[in-house]
Amino acid sequence: MFDYGYFSFESKDDLLNKAARFWNPGKVKFWTDTGTPMVIDRREGYRLYDMSGKSLIDLHLNGGTYNFGHRHPELVEVLKSGLDYFDMGNHWFPSVARAAFAEKLVNTAPHMKYAIFGAGGAEAVEIAIKTARYATKRKKIVSIIKGYHGHSGLSVATGDVRFSEIFLADRPDEFVQVPFNDLEALAQVLQKGDVAAFIIETIPATYGFPMPEAGYLKACQDMCHKYGAKIISDEVQTGLMRTGIMWGWQGYGMQPDIFVCGKGLGGGIYPISACLVTEECGQWQLEDGAAHISTAGGSELGCLVGHHVLEMLQRPEVISNIEFVAQFFAQSMAEMMVRHGDIFCGIRQRGVVIGLEFDHPEGAVAVSRALYENGIWAIFSSLDKRVLQFKPGVVKDVELCQEIMDRFDAAMPRARQFLSRMRKVQ
C-alpha cells in the first residue's frame, strides 16, 4: 500500500495501470518494454528510489535539472523561505526577485543586455526565435540535424521530424536543417540572405553529445554575422557549469547574440528558464514590452531559486568539485574502456557532460538496462541510441563517484549479455 495522504495506490502495478489509463499509455509501455520500469518515489541527493524500493544513483539528472542533486537542502531552504514571502508573482509588473535574478544572469554574460524569463526550456527557445526574427525581420531558422530544442510550436519545428510531423508542426519552408560540424552546409543556407538565426546546442545532448570540432562553433557565429543572421546558443543542457564553465559557449570563444537556459536553473525544485539577449536583439522590449508574456514565466519563486543556483555555482569550492568529478570520470572511463573495449568504444566529454559510445546501434539501451539492474539510472540518447548520456552532478562526492564506477564495472558483463542477444536477433 502506497498511501500518500492525498492519494494512494495498492502497488506499483496499480500505479502503472492508472498511469497508462489516465496519463500516457505509450510512455508507460515503453519503459516497461525497455526493462527499466522506473517510478521515482523518494529522492534525495543523487539517489532515486523506485516504488519497489530499489535505489538508483541518478546519472540522467533529467538533462542537468538535478545538477545539484534532488532536493538539495540548501535550495529547499531557499524555496521554503521564499514561500513565506513570495508566490509566483504577477508577470505584468516589475519585481524584486525578477530584477535581482535578471541582473545576476546578465552579469554572468556581460555582453548580454536583458534576461527574459519563461518556465521551461522550450519557452525560452520560443522567445529566442521570436527575438531573432524581430531583430532581423527575417523568418528562416536554421538548426542542425538531430538538434533538440523542445516541443513547443517554434522549438519543435527546429527539431527531428519524429516530434513535429506527428502534430503537423513541421514547417520545412521556414525551418531548415544542416548537418552538425558541417560549415559548408551552413554557408549554403546562410548565403541566401534570408536566415534570421542559426540555433545550436553547444554540445547536442539528445544527439548523444557529439563534440563540436575545433573552431566550428565560432566559425558558425562568424558566418551567421557575415550573412546578417543571429546565432542562438541553446545552453539548456550545457549551461550552469556543466562543461566546467558557467555557459558552454564561453569555452568555445563565442559570443552568441541570444542564448537560452533552463532545466537546472530552477534547482530541480521550481521551474524557470531564461533567454538572454544582446541590446540589439532586445529592442522589441522597448517597442512593446508585453509583446511576449507568460503567466508562469519568471515566477518570483523560480527567480529566487535561480538566483541562489547561480550563487552556488559561482563558489570556488563548487567549481573545484566539478573539476574533480570531471577528471575522475575521464580517468575512470578511460580505464573502463581498456577493460570493456569490446563493447564500450568511445567517450565524449567536456566537464560533466559525458556521452559513452557503445558498439551497437541500440547499445546504450542495453547498457542503460544493465546499469539499471546495477543501481544506476542513465539514459540513452533519443536521437543516437549508440550513446549513453552519463551526466554526473556538480556536487557529487568522491565516494559516490567511486560507487558509480564500481557499479558501472559490474554492469558491463550484463550489458555484454544483452548486446550479444540483440546481435543474434538481428
Next chain:
Amino acid sequence: MENCVRLNVPDRNLSSARMKVMRAAWAAKYFSKFDRQSILNIAEAVADAGFEKADYFAEWAVQETSYGVVEHKTLKNQLCTHDLLAYYRDLDLITPRVDTRRKVIELPSPAGVVFALAPATNPIATIYFKVMLAILSRNAIVISPHPVAKTCSVAAAQHLADAAEVAGAPAGIIQCVEEPSVSLVEDIMGSDKINVILATGGSQMVRAAYSSGNPAIGVGPGNGVAFIDPSADVDAAAKCLVESKSFDNSVLCTSESICLTLEKNRGNMERALRSAGSHICNAEDSDRLRDFLWGDNGFNLAAIGKSADWIAHEAGIRVHAATKVLVPVIEHPGQDDALFREKLCPVLTLTAAVDFGQALTFAAHVARRGAGHSAAFHGNNNDRLIAFSGSVPVHRVVVNAPCSQGAAGFATHLPPSFMIGTGYAGRSSVSENIGPQHLTHWKKVAFARDAVADLDEINFDVMYDTLLKTPPASISASRDSLPQFTEDTLRTLIREELRNLRGVQS
C-alpha cells in the same frame, strides 16, 4: 523593520565549509597514492614557505588575538617547519613494511580527511604543525581556526596551500574555514565525510570532538607542576622556570603552573626565581593577583597570554619593568587555592611541602587538574625522580629543562609537537606527543603461522593503479577533459589489451 532581512538565507559559511570537506576528500583520494619523494618535496616546500613567513604570521597573530609574544611565536612557527620535518624525515609512513620473520606485510592507509581545530593562543603554530602532519601522512586537512584568530589563520593556511600545490599537491589538500563558529564546527565534526578530528582548544571543544561520533584525537588542558628537589641546582632550575613560564607569555599548555619545593628550600628558591627575573609576591600581591585572575566566571580571559608587566599593572601590583614572571606564594600546599589552577599567563605559583611525601601527594593532587599532561622535575636524585614520576598522573615528566619547550619536544628528545596527548588520564585517545604516525593506520596482511611465505620480492606497484595515480590537473575550461588519452591512444591501448588477452587464451 526597514533594516531587517526579509527572507531567511541559508548559512553560506556552513555550506561552504561542507564543500571544503568534500573537496578535501577528492584531494585525499589522489594524495594518498603519492610516493615518498613527492611527499618529501611537498613537505619541504611547505616548510620553506612556513619558515619564510614565520615572523610575519607571528606578528599578525599577536596583533589579531593580543595573545603572546611575537619573537616567541616566530620561534614556535619556525619549529614547525624545518625542525619538525627533520625529526620526521626518516619516519617512513609510505613504503609498505614487510616482516619476513612474522610473515606479516603492512600497507599504509592514511586517514583521509583530517578536520583540525586550532586555538586562539597558538593559531599559526598549530596550523603549521597540523598541516605538516597531514602532508607527511598523505592526508587532506581542513582547518577551523578559532574565531578570534581567523584572519591570520586563513592567510597562513592559504600560504601553505599555495606552496603545497606549486610543489605538486592536489588542489584542496590544505583548506581553512573562513568564518568559523561553534555551530559550524559541531556540524563538520559530526559529518561522516571527515575521517579524524585533531582537536586542540578548550575542554568543551575537545569533549565535543569526542562526542561527535567521529574518530578524534583531542588533548586536555595542562596544569604543570614543577618539583624542585633539594638536589637541584636552584639557579639553573629557576632559570628554566622563568624561561619556560615567560615563553610566549605562557600560552602553551605545557608550561609550568606551580613550582613546588620543600620548605627548607623555599627561601633559596625565592631568591633564585627573583634573580632569574621574577617578582615574588607578598601576601597582599598574591591576593590581588588572585582577585584579578579569577572572577565569577572563572579565569579572566583578558589575562591570557599577556605579559607579567601588564598583568601586574592591571592587578595593581608594583613590579620592576623587566619582570618576566609573577610568583604568588601559597605557603601551604594543602589549601584549595585558585592559584593552584592552570594559568595561561606568566604567573607561577610557588609553594613548599614539609617533606617529600607531602610533595608527592600534592603534586599528584594538582596534576589531576591537568591530568595526563606534563610535569617537571629538577634535581639529580633518580630515586625521587622515579617516585615523583610514578605518582603524578601525567604522561611526560621533563627533567632539568623548561617544561613548556621540553614537553613539546623542543628542549628534550621527545617528538616535537603542538599536540600533547593526555592519554586516558586526560580523556584523550593518545598519550604521546601527536605526530604524523597518528594519522596513518597500517593494514596487516598476515600469513598462516607455519605456511611457507616468500616475502622477499613483493611488487607493491600493483597497488597503484597507474590510471588513477595522477592527481587531476586543473581542467581548463577550453579543453576537453581527457588530458592523457586521445581517442586514438585509447583505441591503441584497447587493441593491445585485447591482443594480450587473446595471447593468454591461445
